[in-house]
Amino acid sequence: MNRIATIWLWRAASFAVAASFIALWQLIANLKLVSPVFLPGPDRAWASLMRGFSNGDLWSKLAGTLEHMAYGWLAASIAGIAIGAIIGSSRIMRTYVAPSLEFLRPLPVSAIIPVAIAMLGLTQAMALFVIAFGAIWPIMLATIHGFAAVEPRLYEVARSLQMSRLAVILKIALPSASPDILAGMRLSLTVALILSVVCEILAGLDGLGHWVLLSARAFRSADLFAGVILLGVTGYVTSVAMSMAEHRLLAWQASQR
């Protein structure tokens, strides 16, 4: 059997698994093994999803969540790359600052949410801060690692060409660290989505998190599940988009393997 046939067989098998999970879900709902108040069938969840889209409710919630996620993630990316570059390109900074980072990094972001609320209130600024704070770590640590791992020979090439410090960062260090940085950005994307939902729930900000919370409180289980499904799809689609961007940006790496 050739390789392409094998790939398609695996795809068909994973699709069948997914389909049977949905069928099982439908079966459980139809048999009312769990009360319909808590568990809608896939049919009802789907209908709610379609209704939400056609009357525009879900679109605005989705837009709200994507906005929180995007702003927080972009802020984390810019700050994370900048700070990571400064720390990573200096051995002295790495020695002195890295231990502090190791202390801050495992700090659960949920622990700083009360701090952020106390300082910034239940505002968009609070959400931006919390999302960016949580999402910055994978990016910053990956950038530090990427900058520290630049081939020393390339710095010698740069010295012999008498390149400026800025040119060295832009033309040598940054591209060299880009595989690490992009991997960090992909991890952060998931963190940003999680924290967007958490902030929306806690601060009542417009978005899918808030929608899910209100639906649950009102026992609108179909709407609740529609929101959850949409969040899952958001996570999946953004991660696939990120992978595609990575693939394009790192096309040069394909030839190395």
Added chain:
Amino acid sequence: MANAAKRFEVIPGQPRPQIAFSGVTLRLGGKTIIENLSLGVRPGEFLCVVGASGCGKTTALRLAAGLYQPTSGKVDFDGQPMLHPRREIAIVFQDYGKALLPWRTAAGNVSLALEAGGMPAAERPARIEELLRTVGLPGHAGKYPAEMSGGMQQRLQIARCLAQEPKTLLMDEPFGALDAMTRQGLQDEVLALVAASGATVIFVTHDLDEAIYLGDRVIGLLPHPGRIGIELAVNLPRPRDQLSTREHPEFLRLRRQLFDFIKATEQ
């Protein structure tokens, strides 16, 4: 040591050396790598440096490049003290795989040197094409280094060095990692390129035949600490030829002398 100092003395009527080591000593981590090295390299000269491993020949090259500063003594370039690396001095590293930017194509790698030299973007493509043709890589402009063979990557590194328009070309065992056939081809190409550009060359190698074949002068270093042990003028006709030069009686005589020297240092 008096002898070494004499070698460096500027003799009236002789051109000023382009690169001059005067009493250079280098200590790194408490170890003396190079001791009291004095050496002048004339403009346009092709100087080969040989020696057993650990004799400091690569270190000497790095001093000539300005990548290291001597602990005592000084290195001059065109009569000016060498305080940092400079664009007129190009370095061809042995590990071409590490010295090229893997995320840039062949054209992009050559472009790096042109960008550093401040060439306007509009003029670069023509110059890049010319340089790639010079080193025998026409039609490979769009390839990434990883898609090229070792010999091609080393040619590419040479093209980037030529883009610096160097007065001096420093080569650190540039063909050490290549197979014999590729190496011979590249030796002749480097000789032709150097003859055309008039650049001064310091060429470090562990291959004694290669040193005699390429050089106007061969210096053999003694190890621990590195210092000059032998100096041979190579009076072989140019252009050199892979067959007739290597069969020349003078070539064989120098080869014997150099082999005896290396053998003696290893005991």
